[in-house]
Amino acid sequence: MHIFAIANQKGGVGKTTTAVNLAAGLAAHGKRTLLVDLDPQGNATMGCGVDKRSLKSSVYQVLLQLASLDHARVQSPSGKFDVLPANRDLAGAEVEMVDLELREMRLKTALAAHQEEYDFVLIDCPPSLSMLTLNGLCAAHGVIIPMQCEYYALEGLSDLVNTIKKVHAHLNRDLKIIGLLRVMFDPRNTLSNQVSAQLEEHFGDKVFKTLVPRNVRLAEAPSYGVPGVLFDKSAKGAQAYLAFAEEMIERVNSWKEKL
Ligand code: ADP
Numbered sequence: 298m299h300i301f302a303i304a305n306q307k308g309g310v311g312k313t314t315t316a317v318n319l320a321a322g323l324a325a326h327g328k329r330t331l332l333v334d335l336d337p338q339g340n341a342t343m344g345c346g347v348d349k350r351s352l353k354s355s356v357y358q359v360l361l362q363l364a365s366l367d368h369a370r371v372q373s374p375s376g377k378f379d380v381l382p383a384n385r386d387l388a389g390a391e392v393e394m395v396d397l398e399l400r401e402m403r404l405k406t407a408l409a410a411h412q413e414e415y416d417f418v419l420i421d422c423p424p425s426l427s428m429l430t431l432n433g434l435c436a437a438h439g440v441i442i443p444m445q446c447e448y449y450a451l452e453g454l455s456d457l458v459n460t461i462k463k464v465h466a467h468l469n470r471d472l473k474i475i476g477l478l479r480v481m482f483d484p485r486n487t488l489s490n491q492v493s494a495q496l497e498e499h500f501g502d503k504v505f506k507t508l509v510p511r512n513v514r515l516a517e518a519p520s521y522g523v524p525g526v527l528f529d530k531s532a533k534g535a536q537a538y539l540a541f542a543e544e545m546i547e548r549v550n551s552w553k554e555k556l
């Protein structure tokens with residue numbers, strides 16, 4: 298089981314779109330996949346076609362150990378993957394977890410019992426470096442960082458990289474940055490191309506080969522509760538996320554070969 302957190306403390310950078318479409322893409326490639334929604338906004342939940350307003354239990358109850366993962370997970374109606382959903386309840390978790398022991402390890406503990414059931418677990422983190430994101434980073438083997446190729450993108454990146462280094466040093470020795478995913482890319486924009494080239498220069502093979510273009514079909518899909526890769530398979534955005542799923546599978550397979 299490979300566990301990846303999709304994180305960037307900035308909002309609106311494509312975390313949820315990446316989490317939902319990578320989950321659906323991995324499932325389309327036959328991989329047993331669980332998507333964990335760690336954002337109280339519940340966008341990943343809704344984007345998978347799961348109604349966040351009518352959950353019997355959610356990731357909130359799992360973090361507070363009021364429900365088991367088995368009880369809280371649901372199947373995405375459109376894609377062949379499981380979802381551990383979230384809604385506004387989760388906003389309270391931060392405060393309610395303050396006095397708990399090992400509070401940053403709650404998600405890790407919940408996932409440990411399900412090792413054999415999934416090939417991939419993807420965690421959609423909220424736009425902050427909060428206790429929720431910390432739970433995501435402590436549970437994960439690696440971080441996928443979606444980013445737009447714009448002038449301020451690199452500035453925010455150093456805070457995230459420093460947080461990941463601290464978590465690696467003190468809480469989770471397994472954690473590493475898997476890669477930076479360039480999203481909402483506009484090839485006609487000179488600045489986008491410059492920033493993209495800069496990223497490749499600084500981060501080398503930590504930059505994924507796949508480039509996700511700005512594509513309106515990806516933005517439309519959530520309102521239908523269907524991942525973009527299934528909503529319009531032929532669209533450029535869907536094709537890119539399917540290619541990204543393949544790239545992730547290749548990466549994981551190349552680690553196995555090295556062992
Ligand atoms: P985050 O989870 O980081 O806040 P989202 O995935 O919700 O970001 O994306 C923010 C907005 O941008 C959403 O409205 C989403 O539909 C849109 N979006 C994300 N990726 C793309 C893309 N490649 N092309 C067009 N729109 C996109």
Ligand code: MG
Binds near residue numbers: 313314336340422
């Ligand atoms: Mg989001």
